[in-house]
Amino acid sequence: MAVAGKQFTTLSGVPIEPLYEPEQLRGFDPARDLAIPGEFPYTRGIHESMYRGRLWTMRQFSGFATPEETNRRYHYLLQQGQTGLSVAFDLPTLMGYDADHALSEGEVGKCGASISSLEDMEILFRGIPLSEVTVSMTINSPAAVLWAMYLAVAEQQGADWKALSGTIQNDILKEYIAQKEYIFPPRPSMRLVTDTIEFGARHTPRFNPISISGYHIREAGSTAVQELAFTLRDGIEYVEWALERGMEIDEFAPRLSFFFNAHNDFFEEIAKYRAARKLWAHVMRDRFEAKEERSLKLRFHSQTAGCSLTWQQPYNNVVRTAIQALAAVLGGTQSLHTNSLDEAYALPSEQAVTIALRTQQILGYESGVANTPDPLGGSYFLERLTLDTEMAAQDYFRRIDEMGGMISAIEKGFPQSEIANASYAYQRAVEGKEKIVVGVNAFQSEDQPIELLQIDHTAEEHQEKKLAALRGRRDNGRVRKTLSVLRCAAEGTENTMPLILDAVRAYATLGEICDAFRDVFGSYQETAHI
């Protein structure tokens, strides 16, 4: 029974009508707006057979404490049937500081694995053949350095770079917008990103040099439309920089990949993924005149929404995650991370991450949802929502174009304030119980205690000792020389990747290499607004 006066909206606040019928789809042309899976504009998916050909890659984001401990977790996950790896680095690594830097105190290994040198990267992938396992690395500001370490390990293993498959996140724009793990100012950072895209196109044709990410934008409190629009507009910015560098669109566009959130509102999320594919196909064809079909196809990873997990009644998080993962699968994701029930508290325990992986396996092998592509295609409600999402995103594209592009928009604080407004509005709605969060503002009960993964200070000590030994053992003359060559290159315009590789091979540390860049590029400070 309808409640008089009650507003029905999506999680992002989009109003929902009482019923969806053909009436709401007037002007909708299935041939133009949908086509069949695998055909332009790919609304229904990028492959003709979708998961009948191959299920999505089950890729749990994982990393904690030392590279030794994380390596053990990777072996465990692969034994459990996980089909790809995804590296989580700790905050010092993400910020380009070595484990023994003063600002790293208390942070080493807390949010991910601590990697300060090629030696740590060698340990991280010990016994894991990089020519066979695809690896995704969540690293942004110092992405070029960590990627160079990865390529150097592959080289040591005798793997052919041309056969390597994986992804570095390397999406600096969303750091300024949402995640805030930036080191250098936007323009030199964009130059480093462009260096990796160019290097990748020449040397690692199967590796994605960037994963243009909406996940963090959403976690920072954006709406679904903002997540979609800012992410794709970031994508446009990267394309423009690569073209400016002199690359051909079809030379690098097929390797641009994306990363979206899978949040609570089931249909809104599915509409978002479908609209994303359609929008990107049009952007690539109409705005950039890409010719190759692979350039037009938006491939994406998804992760269930960390910010939706509750501290209260943590077992409920298994259910939330399952529903979110189902949305990602029905939206045609290429790979998926499912959060663990304990992640509102800590990095996941082995037991919790196993349930999260099993959730994906149940979806893939038991539920039947992978039997046919885009099974919800043609739903009046979903198609209307997809069209509306697309139009709302285009409106943001126009506004950002008018500001002179995404970097100018960021400098004006535009996406940042849009997100802050949305996140405050949401929190107010939770406060007023207009939005219900089970176990938090309704249906409260006594919490069940859960076993948590503990990371103690021994990880920090272990990493510091290893680093001190490395600094004593390596050829420090060679380190100094490679760093000085790198500094010179940073001042000029040449591609820095080959020189970063030289420094990494000499066992220059992450912090030393980032300091060379800091000397030349400076550090970025945002103007904080509330």
Place this chain on the structure above:
Amino acid sequence: MNPPIRVLVAKPGLDGHDRGAKVIARALRDAGMEVIYTGLRQTPEMIVNAALQEDVQVIGLSILSGAHNAIVPRVMELLREKDMTDVQVIVGGIVPDEDAEALKQQGVAAVFQPGASLDAIVDFIRGSVYGSKADSFD
């Protein structure tokens, strides 16, 4: 009528997750408080200096990285050194129960864990600054 409460909202450590800090800052401002937000990556020294210069009654620390046991004790120590123990320190973020207890024993006035309501935080700050007058403050 009491003068507006002055609050410093600070993000210590390397953690860039500022959603919570910004939401809290706005909520406190909407509740009539004067809020100064430090921005990201503040050291304990920077935070205590800002608290001194801005003459705040409350410092709110937002930490989601797990580094609270390294950061918060240092802030408390600096407040004692500078004879600023009248400044109330509250912590928000991912802080397990046992750590929250330990922080309170070191002088932290309150720890707000995920899911805490904005009203509860506003009420706590009013109560801790104005004591029993908090009830009649509105």
